[in-house]
Amino acid sequence: MSSYNNLNSVSKTLASRIWNGVKDDKQIKTIIKSEKQIIHLSPKDAQTESAQVSVFLYNITELSSMRNQPQTTPNPSKSPLYLNLRYLITPLTLNVENDQIVLGKIMQLFSETPVLRG
16 A cells, blocks of 8 residues: 555654664674664765765655556555655764775665665
């Protein structure tokens, strides 16, 4: 079911996937200690007194190739809106080496699970 909360749900799912993938990693856990350190602000707007990971939705476009798909909903006036959501995931740890370690781990997580549901 479509909802205006779906965009927020996607952002939360990404943050949750990142946290669940790093919380048991001994090296990353010394850098990112809490799920609250995964934020949804742009890297420019983030407060960086402590290490954070920014999961920022920076671009939304309609997936126009899906417009002419057969209707799957009983109400044709409420056809689904297919979107491409582009996120910028930026470690902000105040240390370039730690930024690269955290980013490498996140890239590994999404490589292992390229399709997310939630």
